[in-house]
Amino acid sequence: MRELPDETRRALDIPADILALEPDQMRRLGYEVVDRVIEHLTTLGEQRALTTGDLVTLTTQLGGPIPRQGSSISENLTKLADIALANQQHGEHPRYFARVPGPSSYPAILGEWLATGMQSVASSWGGGSGPSTLETIVCSWLRDGLGLAPTCEGVLLSGGSMANITAVITARNIKGPGIIYLTDQTHSSIKRGLLAIGQPPEHIRILATDSSFKLNPIDLRAAIEVDIENGLAPMLVVATAGTTNTGAVDDLPAIGAICESFKMWLHVDGAYGGPAALCDRGRLALPGLERADSFVTDPHKWLFQPYDIACLFVKTPGALEQTFAMNPEYLKDVAGGAVELQNRSLELTRRSRAVKLWLTFRSYGLETLSAAINRGIGLAEYAQFLVEEDERLEIITPAALGIVTFAGINADAADHVRAAAELTADGYAAVSSTVLKGRTVLRLCTINPSTTTDDIAGTVARLAQFLSRG
Template sequence: MRELPDETRRALDIPADILALDELQMRRLGYEVVDRVVEHLTTIRDQRALTTGDLALLTAQLGGPIPRQGSPISENLATLADIALANQQHGDHPRYFARVPGPSSFPAILGEWLATGMASVASSWGGGSGPSTLENITCGWLRDALGLAPSCEGVLLSGGSMANITAVITARHHTGSGIIYLSDQTHSSIKRGLLAIGQPPADIRVLETDQTFRLNAVDLEAAIKVDLENGLHPMLVIATAGTTNTGAVDDLPSIADICATFNIWLHVDGAYGGPAALCARGRSVLPGLDRADSFVTDPHKWLFQPYDIACLFVKLPGALEDTFAIHPEYLKDVAGGAVEMQNRSLELTRRSRAVKLWLTFRTYGLETLDAAIDRGIGLAEYAQYQVESDDRLEIVTPAALGIVTFAGINCDASDHVRAAAQLTQDGYAAVSSTVLKGRTVLRLCTINPSTTTEDIAGTIDRLAQFLTRK
């Protein structure tokens, strides 16, 4: 028999358990992590909503040369929890009202842990039939609960940015390239994505929204007609169901009619607002979701999931596979099954994001989730009531899908930016300022069901004090 080369023998002398931890140690460390997370969740109300660290200090605490030798894992876990993970926004904090909160729930966290611990994979059917089935089922539950067209097929992606652009790539594959229509309230990630996939800037129409920050259907139709007269190909309309700034919902039925008349693909970005359709009050302001050719919603925003998870639905069966399927020789053994999630987007190796969402649906049930979302809508209405009762403040846009904007009376733009920064720096709460048709305002996004009316009142009162204390 041929002798093995020395270097091969040396490599094989390295113990097979080189990376292993013993069972007791794994359990002890696992419980340590559980304890830390439960402590975070149960004391969160007393913690800061957002902490932004200093780069030099954080680098000194976390960096240094790459370790040649290992160090005790317990100490390293503590460094991660107490330094790295303490210096961030806590989107799950009951007084985190900035941008879009991420109020994840404990069942979803457990689902994420389990999926990671068991190396979940939802790529090929042959290699991930269980997780792929979960994804298929969970997307189907969500599709039906949202009232989307029954033929919609889904795929879970990392966030609204990736899901929206995956929809655009699918639409373009089916309709051919052409003009894309958006509004000035379309999320900025979409414009970035369009440019990244080579959409010529001259073929993007950004239409001005009306006074309620909605895409104006009359203007849209007029723009389409001008392009047709000029021999151009209107290809895609991107409407928004819940804008990030104000929670506005575009007039989907009218826009869908226009798209049907001119044979244009209708994509609806419900990354933020979509989950509201799970409850009756949200559904009542979101008519026409079933008319979308493609639809995106982000469970890591308003469906109580930790980052990351977004869901893209496409109405035309097989359209995702037509666009993204690959059939290389090295995947033949595992391909060709019932659901090939690897063929529904640009992601090949992909963890199962469905585990946490499936566990959330099964644990709480739709009725509890409906109520938790409804509470978020109600909290913004309560915030509006508080602002209206305060003679230092005025409403700019009324509560809509969990978002309300307001301003200080006789205050200028810098007063608002300063007030938001001061409150956030204080640590009591985190809020955003934004600009609406040139006016700088304060904005609360109230989708965390654990927020109390006292949290809202305390935040608004502090903001009013900061605004008026010049």
């Protein structure tokens, strides 16, 4: 009988339960986390909307040399909640109006916890048939709810940035290289993505938007014709269904018709605005979604999901697989099932982002979700109403898909930046300033249904006061 080498024996002497905890301890710690999260969620309105710490203090509190010995999990959980997770934006705070809020909901949080606890995986059919099925189900619910083309296939990704660039990679693979048309309101992550995937800068056109911050179809057609005259190949238009700055929606029916006539690919970025199409008023503001060859929307923005989850749809069945399929020898025993989600993007190991969205749809139902979205649209309209009533303020762009921008009548650019910074530093609310056609303005994004009319009134009143102080 051969002897095992000593070092192997010593390794095998390490107990198999080295990382295990007692069931009671696991339960107690789990309940601590639940209690902590419920406390957080039910007192959000009394907390600061955003807290930014300083690196030295945070590193001193959380860092130090690599811990060689373990320490109390309970105490470490408290440290995480009190220090690390307290020093951040709370996108789910009722007065977090900056950039794009992330108002997540409790069923979605539960879904995320469950999926994590069960090490959910949605890569291959053989390794994750249940989660893979969930993903195809939530994608088809979303596709139908949003009114996308019925042939659309979906895949869940980490966010709008990844989903948009995955769409562009797919378009380029199917149509071949060519000129890509953006606007000055296209989200900045798309240009970054284009450069990262090697799109030559001289093959990117950035078209100026009109006075409503929308792509003018006449300008688009003219730009395409100039490129064709110069022997270039127009390939893709990126239109936006809800720009981050103003909520503007490009004219998708007209742009779709142009793309069709030039045999170009229409990609629509509805990362923040897309979910609005789940409610009647949003659907009216977003005509033409069915024209998109690819479409992106982020449930972690306006569909009440914790980070992260974005959804990419591609109209041509099989186009994603044609672009991303791989079949190496070490994956052969798990491949070959109904759907291989590992073959729909660059992600191989991927947790199930569908669990939380499935639970959200099932728990609330479309009617409640659509009403929650409609409330966000109404809150921006209420903010517009208050701004119009206040003689110190003026509307710059009217409420559109839960975004409104406004400015102080007698205030300059610096005053606006200062007002946003002061209100945010004060902790009452978090708001952004932005620049529209050279003018610095204030912007509220009101997609959190738990925001009250008092929250809106308090925020507008404080901003008006900061601005009029000069």
